[in-house]
Amino acid sequence: MEALESSSTRPATMDSRDADMSHSGSKRGGWITFPFIAGSLVGLTLATGGWSANLIVYLIQEFNVKSINAAQISNIVNGCVSLFPVVGAIVADSFFGSFVVASISACISLLGVILFALIATFDPLRPQPCGNGSSFCTPPSKVQYAVLYIALTLACIGSGGSRFTLATMGANQFDRPSNQAIFFNWYFVALYAAAAVSNTAIVYVEDNVSWRLGFGLSAVANFIGLGSLLLGNRFYLHDKPQGSPFTGLVRVIVATIRKRKLQLTSKIEDYFYGKDGITGIATLPKESFRFLNRAALKTEGDVQSDGSIAKPWRICTLQQVEDLKTLIRILPLWSSSIFLGTPIGIQSSLSVLQALAMDRHIGRHFQIPAGSIIVIVLMSTAISLTVIDRFLCPMWQKLTGLSPTPLQRIGLGHVLNILSMAVSALVESKRLKIARAHNLQDLPGSIVPMLALWLIPQLVLVGVGEAFHFPGQVALYYQEFPTSLKSTATAMIALIIGISFYLSTALIDLVRRVTGWLPDNLNDGRLDNVYWALVVVGVINFGYYLVCACLYKYQNVEKGEDDGVSDAGNDK
Incomplete structure (x- = not known):
């Protein structure tokens, strides 16, 4: 297969979407977008690893947090970094699209990392260090804790909102699943390589040079990642969200319950395909989970004369049912x-x-x-x-x-x-x-x-x-x-x-x-x-x-x- 024999690092490789022309006449999508997306991913991953990989040590050494509490904070942060991408993905699908969400998230991440660097630079933003051999350590004040938690929150939201949203945006540049699979391979190469560098080089700087320089390097990497993402905007194919898809899925469940007593039919015209009606080659609903097909059954009063939905919580399109x-x-x-x-x-x-x-x-x-x-x-x-x-x-x-x-x-x-x-x-x-x-x-x-x-x-x-x-x-x-x-x-x-x-x-x-x-x-x-x-x-x-x-x-x-x-x- 030619797609598998081509490297995703070669911008000359094109798929069918590369030939698509925008309204301005310029080509968008394809492998030409990969350097920008990969550069953004590497920069943002370096920044995230710079503050998260050594977080327990930072809390213990710089904030006088007890080891158990530091581990608990780290666990919560790691869980949030893993779960926030789901929120970012839902927002991208429902409202703004992948590029906008990734860009805003990168900006939020930059603010968080800069705040980490400021905490490491200015003494009033962190407690006094413990004396050598002393068992008495000054705990952080409420203001210092507040600044720390704001930095963690911004960094978590920024990291979570960009990581897998970039993956979707990159895959959207291709039509062929073979090219998408190659993109995902190289996406993970960049992700893991950048994570390895941040977990070694930046952590070494923080442990052996200074926290300020380590966080400063993370901020620079974040800025470069954001710049790379924005510079590639002229080449991207942008996905257009159509509102929250989850609302439609919930409507299918509600409509199925409300029509649970209806008898299913084998006539295409009995099902609702959308405002435009049956276009092209229409098919009957699939037999799997056929009880859900009732949500697309048309009954009196469900659809208006122009073909639009009159009662959104009683009728759904067949496509929503299949989704x-x-x-x-x-x-x-x-x-x-x-x-x-x-x-x-x-x-x-x-x-x-x-x-x-x-x-x-x-x-x-x-x-x-x-x-x-x-x-x-x-x-x-x-x-x-x-x-x-x-x-x-x-x-x-x-x-x-x-x-x-x-x-x-x-x-x-x-x-x-x-x-x-x-x-x-x-x-x-x-x-x-x-x-x-x-x-x-x-x-x-x-x-x-x-x-x-x-x-x-x-x-x-x-x-x-x-x-x-x-x-x-x-x-x-x-x-x-x-x-x-x-x-x-x-x-x-x-x-x-x-x-x-x-x-x-x-x-x-x-x-x-x-x-x-x-x-x-x-x-x-x-x-x-x-x-x-x-x-x-x-x-x-x-x-x-x-x-x-x-x-x-x-x-x-x-x-x-x-x-x-x-x-x-x-x-x-």
């Missing part, structure tokens, strides 16, 4: 991804604890920061995305004659995630054996003479798995969601991450309460049992996913279309 059915069909697949993300969230925090209890030295003088161990996931994902796009996908197509479908990519991500948890369990079993051989289980804070580099294989597997299932999910939701919900489709990944983050925190707390596997001294625990439990959960969830995938039928793929999706989904 709701699409969401219902994809919901099981989406739910299976929650328990795909939850083990990753658990492993992320527990791997840091493992690294703290292991030898992190590389040579005599350099020691890997425990918090930076997760960067391996980001780097392996970014590298894997490139390999998948340039080598594996073309090879798969040559061997099978088809491109890998989104469902196949997600399924492979499930398998790699399970393997990662199994490797994590084996590595932890080895670490515990060494700890017991040296009688370290009764010595809290002791370091096991085992290199932290043993953690690399499990983190690499997580990264490779994310390179398959995250872009696969974004491509699936974007392709299958109704047109009016495209921004919401890409934000579904953020919703999964947010829910998984909170769920992983709750599960860790549950394990600590019910079992003795996770004591404060990790050398005296059974973290390997936690990982084996995640393997069992992962296998069960993978079985659930396979059932959902086998029963699912692609809705927006035409046979014979060069779209990177197998026709098998339509033939089930």
Whole structure:
């Protein structure tokens, strides 16, 4: 397939939408927009990582916040950063469009990061530092807390409103799903690479130079990202929102309930297709979830003489009915991804604890920061995305004659995630054996003479798995969601991450309460049992996913279309 053999970094690559002409006669859309969108994504991601990756340390060192409270604040912030994209997507779909929401969000993010830099610059905006060895620390005042929370709020809203809205805006520049899939691959390459840089370079500056310079670099990156987004405006194809699509979906439910006693018919003229009536080749409602078809049945008084709706909460268009059915069909697949993300969230925090209890030295003088161990996931994902796009996908197509479908990519991500948890369990079993051989289980804070580099294989597997299932999910939701919900489709990944983050925190707390596997001294625990439990959960969830995938039928793929999706989904 030519689309898969072309690099999304080459502006010369065009799809059918590249040929579209605007009213001014200039070409819009296509790969020429990618450098601007990618530049914006990189800048905004660097800015977000600059203030969020080191937030716990910042709160403890600069605001004298107790470690438990700092962790709680960080958890809330991380959850908000993951969940706010859903709000931004709804606003983009319903009212303003992706470009406007992304631009405004980037401006809000810039204000938040600048406020962080001001807090780090001016002493009155933060409490006095604790004296060396002193147990008495001045807590932040109400004004200082207020300024801090304003900065966090602005930064969270700005980050959440731009991250996946940019993904939708970028995908909107292409007509072919194959080009959209390539775009999503490179979108995640840029996202993970920028996150890796911010979690290492900017965090190093904050820890070893100054917080003011670290936040200043974040502000500069944010400004560059905003500028890149605005400079590309002349090349973008802009989506036009048509009002809140969720209102129409709720109307379908209400109308179905109100017409629950009506008898369904097989006559096309009995259904409402819109103000323009039946145009082109009309089809009867689909048989799946046929009880919802009652919402489109016309009864006396529902439609005015000019064809417009007289009673909005009694009649809906057939397209609105089918849109709701699409969401219902994809919901099981989406739910299976929650328990795909939850083990990753658990492993992320527990791997840091493992690294703290292991030898992190590389040579005599350099020691890997425990918090930076997760960067391996980001780097392996970014590298894997490139390999998948340039080598594996073309090879798969040559061997099978088809491109890998989104469902196949997600399924492979499930398998790699399970393997990662199994490797994590084996590595932890080895670490515990060494700890017991040296009688370290009764010595809290002791370091096991085992290199932290043993953690690399499990983190690499997580990264490779994310390179398959995250872009696969974004491509699936974007392709299958109704047109009016495209921004919401890409934000579904953020919703999964947010829910998984909170769920992983709750599960860790549950394990600590019910079992003795996770004591404060990790050398005296059974973290390997936690990982084996995640393997069992992962296998069960993978079985659930396979059932959902086998029963699912692609809705927006035409046979014979060069779209990177197998026709098998339509033939089930």
